[in-house]
Structure formats: structure tokens, C-alpha cells
Amino acid sequence: MTQSRMEKKRKKRRSPFKRFVKVTLLTFLLLIIATGGYAMWKINDVSQSAQVDLNRGEHSEYRDAAVNPNKDPFSVLILGLDTRDGDLSGISDAMVLATFNPKEGSIKMLNIPRDSQVEIVGRNRVDKINHAHAFGGVDMTLDTVENLFDIPVDYFVSLNFDAFMKIINELGGVNVDVPMTFTETDNATYGTLTIEEGPQTLNGQEALAYARMRKSDPRGDLGRGDRQKEIIESVIREAATFSSITRFGPLLDALEGNIYTNMSFNNVIGMHSYANELDQIESLSLEGDNHTENGVYYYRLREDALSETKNRLQRHLGMEVEQDTELAEEPTEGTETDTTDGY
Secondary structure, three states, X not given: OOOXXXXXXXXXXXXXXXXXXXXXXHHHHHHHHHOOHHHHHHHHHHHHHHEOOOOOOOOOOOOOOOOOOOOOOEEEEEEEEOOOOOOOOOOEEEEEEEEEEOOOOEEEEXXXXXXXXXXXXXXXXXXXXXXXXXXXXXXXXXXXXXXXXXXXXXXXXXEEHHHHHHHHHHXXXXXXXXXXXXXXXXXXXOEEEEEOOEEEEXXXXXXXXXXXXXXXXXXXXXXXXXXXXXXXXXXXXXXXXOOOHHHHHXXXXXXXXXXXXXXXXXXXXXXXXXXXHOOOOEEEOOOEEEEEEOOEEXXXXXXXXXXXXXHHXXXXXXXXXXOOOOOOOOOOOOOXXXXXXXX
């Protein structure tokens, strides 16, 4: 089989976080700034219990050595998993890639559509990008994302729906202005919920339904994106105005058992300088087209848009940008695909 683009890149340069999951990362970082020694101890405790090692070792094969978040540009892949009760396996429901540049003091955040048709590194097949996690866990997912964008993915954060809902509940809910009355159903999580139009405070289950709903919104993904941004802003305000330090204990306990990461406590502390930028994140998107192959739906990324996104991410990470004018090979008829669970 033809070598993957990542394999070629590795030989060449041997030296060398659906969007609602942003809430948890932003809250986690804000706690570092807004709290004192007690919360720092709790964050250390949670970090240690959540930390896992990757097969690749301490750093990406796109790096000579591990990055220092205090001074180096770095990236974080945030994985939202449609699981509960401490389960952090299976298909990833949401993928958000965030890049950080300390010199600029800037953050870029890219939502990777879960149905994106890409090469799954290590499986020798083209498939939906969210299947990488089911096939090979975090390691295969990181390899696949690195191959797609030709960048290192330095860190990852995996969290499930329980973590999201518990955080919202410990914050006392989030304040939003619901643009329309709608009913959303998820039998495994919150059953059927009807959320009325108008300003109100949503609990964890309601906030999850509000963040995930798309079909009842006449603006589709655009409307959902605005609602998720509204939740993020509300969470930031709530986390930054906690009246009692003792409230941070239960909030951090909510993360334990429902989040995995390869970030150490020192890595997390090194990200504190970005706290003032959390409400000024530049959002990126991947343009694509609906595509059905062998009865399975895919989101086929447009090569020109993908190339532009690659360049922007590479520049933000301080990498040398190579203009890639070669179009990726179109999947041919008979390409092996997977139809697991009808996704």
C-alpha cells in the first residue's frame, strides 16, 4: 500500500480538544487562575488519577522532545465520548483540536466533523475519523489526526457526557436565552426533555440537550454553534465568580473517573497564561460535502479548505509551512469501509 502522508513526513523530518466539550477544558484552565492552594492540590489529585501514558511515549513523532506549555506552541485534541459511568472507550462523538501559541497569546480551536472521511492510520483503510478511537483508542486517533493535518498533537483530553453534566450541575447551572421551544431525546442520558423559549438556567442534562440539539433548529449547525458558544461563556462567568473556595472540591471531583489525559500537573499549570484568552478563541472549521458510499454517509473534506486549515495550524504551532498542492487520492470504488453501528 502507498505510504501514508504521515509516514513520508516522519522519514523526511525524523527530528521531529460535538464542540460542547470545550466547556470542560476552559473550566479546568480557569480553575488554575481563580483558586488558591486548596484547588491546586485538588487539581493535582485529579490530574494524577486521570493521567494515562501513550504507546508513542512522551512526545509526538513530529517532535524532537516534549513541548513546554510555558514557552512552546502546542496542541491539544479534546475527545467527547458518547459514554457514561466512567466508560471512556468506543466511538468518539466529538473531536476538537486546539492549538496554543504563547508568543502571540492566542488560541485556535477546530471542530473536526465526526463523519469526516479520512485515512485511518494503522488500519490501512479510509473510514470515518470517529472510528479511529473504536479501532485503536487514543493512540490511533492521535496518529490519524496528525496524519490529516501534518502537525504534532502534543496532548489529549478524553471526557464523557457524565463529566459535562456534573460540571454544569456543580456550577449551579448555566444561564442561557433559549431562542425557541424544542424537545430533544436521548434515552441513554436524559430521556426526553422539553426546553422552553426564553432566558433561564439549565441544569447539566438540559445543558447537554441544549448543546447537542440540531434538528429542531432552523439554522442547523450554525444555530447549534451559537448555543454552544453561549454555554461556554456562561460557564466561564460562573467558574470565575465562585463565592467560596470549598465549592471547587465537588467540581473537580466531578471530573475524576470521567476524564483521561496525558497532561501532567505541571503541563496544566503551564497553561495558566492563556486564561485571559479563553473568551477570545478563534474558531476554525472544515468545509466539506455530503457523500454516500456503499450506503454509508461520509463528510468528504474539500482539499483546498483542508490545505488552508493545515497551513493555519502549522503556522500557529511555529512550524515551517509547506504548500501542498498535491490533492489527496480520492477513495476508489471498493475501498474498504466500516458500517459499525450504522454510523
